[in-house]
Amino acid sequence: MNKAILSSDEIPRQWYNLAADLPTPMQPPLGPDGNPVSPEMLAPIFPMALIEQEVSPKQWIDIPEGILDILLKWRPTSLHRAFAFEKELGTPARIYYKNESLSPPGSHKPNTAVAQAWYNKQAGTKRLTTETGAGQWGSALAFACAQLGLECKVYMVRISFEQKPYRKIMMKAWGADCIASPSTETKAGRDILDKSPDTPGSLGIAISEAVEAAVTDESGSTKYSLGSVLNHVMLHQTIIGLETKKQLALFDEKTPDVVIGCAGGGSNFAGLAFPFVHDKINGADIEIIPTEPASCPSLTQGPFVYDLGDASGMTPLLPMYSLGHGFVPPPIHAGGLRYHGMAPLVSAAAVEGLVTPRAIHQLECFEAAVTFARTEGIIVAPETSHAVAGVVQEAKRAKEEGKEKVIVFNLSGHGLMDLKGYEAYFAGELQDYSLPKEIIEENLKEIADFPKPAVAKTGRW
Amino acid sequence: MNKAILSSDEIPRQWYNLAADLPTPMQPPLGPDGNPVSPEMLAPIFPMALIEQEVSPKQWIDIPEGILDILLKWRPTSLHRAFAFEKELGTPARIYYKNESLSPPGSHKPNTAVAQAWYNKQAGTKRLTTETGAGQWGSALAFACAQLGLECKVYMVRISFEQKPYRKIMMKAWGADCIASPSTETKAGRDILDKSPDTPGSLGIAISEAVEAAVTDESGSTKYSLGSVLNHVMLHQTIIGLETKKQLALFDEKTPDVVIGCAGGGSNFAGLAFPFVHDKINGADIEIIPTEPASCPSLTQGPFVYDLGDASGMTPLLPMYSLGHGFVPPPIHAGGLRYHGMAPLVSAAAVEGLVTPRAIHQLECFEAAVTFARTEGIIVAPETSHAVAGVVQEAKRAKEEGKEKVIVFNLSGHGLMDLKGYEAYFAGELQDYSLPKEIIEENLKEIADFPKPAVAKTGRW
Numbered sequence: 010m011n012k013a014i015l016s017s018d019e020i021p022r023q024w025y026n027l028a029a030d031l032p033t034p035m036q037p038p039l040g041p042d043g044n045p046v047s048p049e050m051l052a053p054i055f056p057m058a059l060i061e062q063e064v065s066p067k068q069w070i071d072i073p074e075g076i077l078d079i080l081l082k083w084r085p086t087s088l089h090r091a092f093a094f095e096k097e098l099g100t101p102a103r104i105y106y107k108n109e110s111l112s113p114p115g116s117h118k119p120n121t122a123v124a125q126a127w128y129n130k131q132a133g134t135k136r137l138t139t140e141t142g143a144g145q146w147g148s149a150l151a152f153a154c155a156q157l158g159l160e161c162k163v164y165m166v167r168i169s170f171e172q173k174p175y176r177k178i179m180m181k182a183w184g185a186d187c188i189a190s191p192s193t194e195t196k197a198g199r200d201i202l203d204k205s206p207d208t209p210g211s212l213g214i215a216i217s218e219a220v221e222a223a224v225t226d227e228s229g230s231t232k233y234s235l236g237s238v239l240n241h242v243m244l245h246q247t248i249i250g251l252e253t254k255k256q257l258a259l260f261d262e263k264t265p266d267v268v269i270g271c272a273g274g275g276s277n278f279a280g281l282a283f284p285f286v287h288d289k290i291n292g293a294d295i296e297i298i299p300t301e302p303a304s305c306p307s308l309t310q311g312p313f314v315y316d317l318g319d320a321s322g323m324t325p326l327l328p329m330y331s332l333g334h335g336f337v338p339p340p341i342h343a344g345g346l347r348y349h350g351m352a353p354l355v356s357a358a359a360v361e362g363l364v365t366p367r368a369i370h371q372l373e374c375f376e377a378a379v380t381f382a383r384t385e386g387i388i389v390a391p392e393t394s395h396a397v398a399g400v401v402q403e404a405k406r407a408k409e410e411g412k413e414k415v416i417v418f419n420l421s422g423h424g425l426m427d428l429k430g431y432e433a434y435f436a437g438e439l440q441d442y443s444l445p446k447e448i449i450e451e452n453l454k455e456i457a458d459f460p461k462p463a464v465a466k467t468g469r470w
Numbered sequence: 471m472n473k474a475i476l477s478s479d480e481i482p483r484q485w486y487n488l489a490a491d492l493p494t495p496m497q498p499p500l501g502p503d504g505n506p507v508s509p510e511m512l513a514p515i516f517p518m519a520l521i522e523q524e525v526s527p528k529q530w531i532d533i534p535e536g537i538l539d540i541l542l543k544w545r546p547t548s549l550h551r552a553f554a555f556e557k558e559l560g561t562p563a564r565i566y567y568k569n570e571s572l573s574p575p576g577s578h579k580p581n582t583a584v585a586q587a588w589y590n591k592q593a594g595t596k597r598l599t600t601e602t603g604a605g606q607w608g609s610a611l612a613f614a615c616a617q618l619g620l621e622c623k624v625y626m627v628r629i630s631f632e633q634k635p636y637r638k639i640m641m642k643a644w645g646a647d648c649i650a651s652p653s654t655e656t657k658a659g660r661d662i663l664d665k666s667p668d669t670p671g672s673l674g675i676a677i678s679e680a681v682e683a684a685v686t687d688e689s690g691s692t693k694y695s696l697g698s699v700l701n702h703v704m705l706h707q708t709i710i711g712l713e714t715k716k717q718l719a720l721f722d723e724k725t726p727d728v729v730i731g732c733a734g735g736g737s738n739f740a741g742l743a744f745p746f747v748h749d750k751i752n753g754a755d756i757e758i759i760p761t762e763p764a765s766c767p768s769l770t771q772g773p774f775v776y777d778l779g780d781a782s783g784m785t786p787l788l789p790m791y792s793l794g795h796g797f798v799p800p801p802i803h804a805g806g807l808r809y810h811g812m813a814p815l816v817s818a819a820a821v822e823g824l825v826t827p828r829a830i831h832q833l834e835c836f837e838a839a840v841t842f843a844r845t846e847g848i849i850v851a852p853e854t855s856h857a858v859a860g861v862v863q864e865a866k867r868a869k870e871e872g873k874e875k876v877i878v879f880n881l882s883g884h885g886l887m888d889l890k891g892y893e894a895y896f897a898g899e900l901q902d903y904s905l906p907k908e909i910i911e912e913n914l915k916e917i918a919d920f921p922k923p924a925v926a927k928t929g930r931w
Contacts, residue, residue: 011542014475081472082550082847089543093617111572113847115886155844156554175889182843182892382643383616386543386574425576425886428636431643 011092013256015085021251022072024244027283027354029068030290035240035357036462038325039315043460046325053224054233056132059125062241070244072124075131079123079156083112084248088256093384100404101413105260106420107253107281110387114179116422117277118149118236121245125234126153135230136160138222140190140215142169143344144176145390145422146236151185161185164192164218167210169344176426190215197221197321211337212348213320220323237274238318238327238352246280253417254284264293266414267403270421271395272299272308272366273345275352277421283354286363297364299355300399302374304442305338307331307351308359308366310449315459316350328462329356332444333452339442342371342430343391349452367399370441374398375434378424390422391430472553474717476546482712483533485705488744488815490529491751496701496818497923499786500776504921507786514685515694517593520586523702531705533585536592540584540617544573545709549717554845561865562874566721567881568714568742571848575640577883578738579610579697582706586695587614596691597621599683601651601676603630604805605637606851606883607697612646622646625653625679628671630805637887651676658682658782672798673809674781681784698735699779699788699813707741714878715745725754727875728864731882732856733760733769733827734806736813738882744815747824758825760816761860763835765903766799768792768812769820769827771910776920777811789923790817793905794913800903803832803891804852810913828860831902835859836895839885851883852891 028035037045048060055063062070072080091104109117129137137159141147147163154161163185170177170189177187190210191198197217201208208214216235223233235242257265268285270278278299289295301308307330316331318324331350332338338347351359358364371391378394380401381387389397396418407414424431433439489496498506509521516524523531533541552565570578590598598620602608608624615622624646631638631650638648651671652659658678662669669675677696684694696703718726729746731739739760750756762769768791777792779785792811799808812820819825832852839855841862842848850858857879868875885892894900 010478011539012478014477016475017471017473078472113849113884152847156847174893175886178889178893178896179849179886181896182840182849182889183847184844379643383645386613386617386644388574388640388643423574425636425640428639428643432635432639435639435642 010090010260012087012089013259014087015252015255017081019255020077020081020085021248022077023069024072025247025251025284025287026065026068026070026244027286027358028240029066030287031357032290032361035353036328038327039460040325054220056128056134056232058128058132059241062244063239073127076124076127080120080248085252086111088253089385090260091385094381095404097380097384098401098404100408101411102404102407103413103415104400104404105257105415105417107249107417108420109249109277110420110423114145114148114152115425116145116149116390117246117249117280117419118146119152120248120280121236121242121276122149122153123156124245126150126157126159129232130157130159133230134159134232136162137232137234138162138164138219139234139236140164140212140219142166142212142347144169144173144426145345147187148176148179149236150234151180151183154185155183162222163187164190164215166190166212166215167208172429173426190218192218195221211320213334216319217321217323237276238350240354242276243279243283243352243354246276247283249280249419250282250284253281257417262415264288264295265417266296267416268295268297269396269399269403269416269418270299271346271392272301272351272355273348273392275299275355277419279352279355281417281419282364286358289363298399299364299366300395301366301368302343302346302395303368303370304444305332305347306368306444307349309368310444312453313356313360313462314456315462316456318350326459327353329353330359332449333455335455336452342427342433342439343395345390345392346395369395369398371439372441375431375439377401387420388424389420390424391427393421396421471551471721473548473550474720475548476713476716478542480716481538481542481546482709483538484530485533486708486712486745486748487526487529487531487705488747488819489701490527491748492818493751493822496814497789499788500921501786515681517589517595517693519589519593520702523705524700534588537585537588541581541709546713547572549714550846551721552846555842556865558841558845559862559865561869562872563865563868564874564876565861565865566718566876566878568710568878569881570710570738571881571884575606575609575613576886577606577610577851578707578710578741578880579607580613581709581741582697582703582737583610583614584617585706587611587618587620590693591618591620594691595620595693597623598693598695599623599625599680600695600697601625601673601680603627603673603808605630605634605887606806608648609637609640610697611695612641612644615646616644623683624648625651625676627651627673627676628669633890634887651679653679656682672781674795677780678782678784698737699811701815703737704740704744704813704815707737708744710741710880711743711745714742718878723876725749725756726878727757728877729756729758730857730860730864730877730879731760732807732853733762733812733816734853735809736760736816738880740813740816742878742880743825747819750824759860760825760827761856762827762829763804763807763856764829764831765905766793766808767829767905768810770829771905773914774817774821774923775917776923777917779811787920788814790814791820793910794916796916797913803888803894803900804856806851806853807856830856830859832900833902836892836900838862848881849885850881851885852888854882857882
């Protein structure tokens with residue numbers, strides 16, 4: 010048997026909320042005044058159902074039927090045993106991958122896009138705004154809005170907008186309007202363009218524009234949607250790991266030894282990993298590894314601090330590992346991993362020692378991805394290649410140790426829209442880049458006066 | 471329930487061979503001397519197991535375990551009920567689609583690519599050559615060769631090679647070598663380049679190069695592989711329709727009323743349709759419709775003749791509907807449907823009146839595809855849009871007639887590598903084009919002296 014499938018009846022009917030299960034409670038987001046942000050303060054941006062999920066004390070939250078109906082178009086996704094990849098690596102490890110590339114937009118992102126669009130629809134929202142970098146999130150929200158009959162407006166970082174013209178055509182096929190950011194449609198965009206007419210844009214600017222477009226719509230029927238970082242996004246992704254557990258049982262596997270996902274904002278990692286973090290909290294012996302780019306190493310090089318979620322201060326202060334909100338990550342090809350911070354929930358799990366982050370260089374990632382493509386047949390997204398490289402490291406370790414480990418990773422998306430990265434790799438145009446400590450220290454000066462999170466029990470800070 | 475899935479155990483274990491089931495036996499391919507081609511004459515090009523399938527009198531042919539093992543990486547594919555699409559069309563019809571876009575290369579093509587690569591591997595072949603137009607077939611064979619450890623060389627029509635740079639990166643990720651055709655590596659290529667250094671290339675030229683590269687390899691370990699047209703290719707694709715029948719039963723559907731697939735060379739149409747043609751031969755009342763582009767209407771405008779499979783005479787004469795092998799189809803965006811002829815088996819079924827072809831204009835196809843994307847969520851390939859447009863026509867007819875028809879179509883591939891076509895459609899740059907009768911007549915003059923097939927019972931010729 011090379012893959013385990015579940016019937017529609019077997020799709021999980023509840024999401025798992027790690028926030029309600031952590032040994033030490035999460036520290037709250039803070040407003041500009043240093044006081045905790047109240048749910049009401051978020052109401053102009055998100056519908057109340059999502060705000061409630063953001064702060065929910067419940068460990069399990071029911072998935073509404075209306076959301077399941079749409080998820081069932083491609084879920085449950087299959088869990089594959091990577092026989093050919095194992096053989097190529099000559100490892101005694103048994104390697105499994107959860108295939109999230111099977112969704113129509115090609116990644117795990119629709120798991121939360123559909124849920125967010127559905128709750129917005131229920132609350133009377135007519136239109137969602139968002140930002141996108143590489144385009145995976147914008148595509149997923151465009152898809153979800155088409156499913157729910159919502160309008161969708163995507164602010165896409167200009168350099169990506171120009172370099173990846175087909176992402177905007179994808180969004181248009183689903184009826185969404187995608188424009189380059191900074192744009193002249195928002196005050197935030199115009200201010201930037203006045204100062205720097207030739208700016209390539211950034212995710213921070215695009216977030217500012219999307220939030221502004223939502224909160225300044227006087228009809229109140231426009232809301233904003235975020236594809237990672239926040240607790241409710243992590244929550245919606247846990248369906249990945251919950252399915253995976255049922256499928257490992259079909260392979261007669263018990264608790265895996267190693268669980269791996271790539272981490273930018275944190276959502277695909279959280280989706281696979283959190284249900285296993287639950288087991289670890291309850292005593293299971295699992296190594297859970299978020300892999301991040303060495304060029305943007307928030308979890309492995311950043312401190313655990315309060316920092317802004319965006320570049321320009323439209324968001325509350327979040328307790329997270331961060332390289333400083335002013336940090337502009339170098340243009341590696343894994344655009345989805347170019348984020349200065351890390352989801353507060355993933356950060357909290359790292360502080361507790363429940364997950365053990367690892368940074369990997371991009372040449373090693375592409376090499377692993379090519380080996381994977383030629384054995385298992387799937388060309389993974391550049392983001393996902395960081396998970397594959399982590400698996401190769403662990404498979405080699407199992408070989409050295411002579412142990413029959415079980416390794417599970419999240420194949421978060423395919424790379425068919427990002428073949429430019431592979432092209433550059435094959436042409437020998439890519440280089441590795443380690444972020445100098447001085448740059449991190451320089452960026453952190455900007456947040457020196459921000460409130461500090463309480464030092465956690467087991468964390469480095 | 472919005473989709474039916476089958477377990478790995480339920481994958482079909484035999485292919486269905488329509489050639490052995492037709493009321494009137496197929497007419498044989500002919501050599502340049504007008505005599506039937508013997509299996510031995512094809513031995514330098516194909517391994518004997520495939521040649522045997524090409525002429526097999528058996529109605530059912532076992533699928534080897536080694537092939538099933540690879541197909542099971544993504545098969546059985548899901549059959550979906552298109553609830554949202556039905557609702558948008560306001561039709562009483564129940565519409566189902568077979569999702570062949572779920573394979574790693576994104577189309578139905580690997581069903582035969584894997585089988586061909588496997589039989590070649592068994593026969594000691596080290597290297598396969600092929601041609602590709604839009605790139606779907608070349609990608610599929612590259613994928614299959616990586617699975618079997620074969621080298622793969624793809625001659626890609628130069629205009630496509632230049633316009634679609636990412637297709638060749640896909641092939642390279644799977645380890646295949648893809649070069650622009652005409653190339654300087656073959657005599658056929660050099661001859662063309664001497665005469666027309668700036669030629670955009672054609673599928674006919676690319677076939678000539680790929681066949682030459684196979685037959686001139688003195689080691690004898692290089693063979694040629696074709697992605698459509700031939701009987702053994704149709705055979706390997708029947709797994710699509712065989713799975714579909716099991717899945718319709720899971721939806722409690724009996725015989726469908728209408729079965730639709732787009733048709734260029736004929737392979738995805740045959741794959742879904744032939745198992746239903748079997749039922750029709752045995753008395754079932756089913757309308758089976760191959761949909762083709764109005765700009766390249768071999769089945770609806772061409773005569774049933776003996777014609778060459780390629781432009782330059784490297785292949786035998788095949789009994790098929792054809793617009794003449796010298797016909798260069800206009801550059802519509804459904805590159806996979808730009809073929810002058812039609813598979814002999816599909817042609818024979820049309821001659822017998824078992825299938826009822828229909829030509830559709832491309833603007834209608836893209837309009838249908840956009841409606842489908844916004845309801846069902848999948849952005850289909852431009853080729854597949856011809857099937858979707860046929861479904862829209864039939865769904866409207868069911869509405870007019872007030873009938874609860876069951877319509878099944880083959881979603882042969884996704885369009886994520888072909889968004890340029892959607893871009894041109896959204897920009898209003900596409901036009902419809904009907905092939906003038908004079909052009910067809912002019913092209914047919916070239917084959918006026920070829921042998922004629924016996925006139926079939928119910929055909930137009």
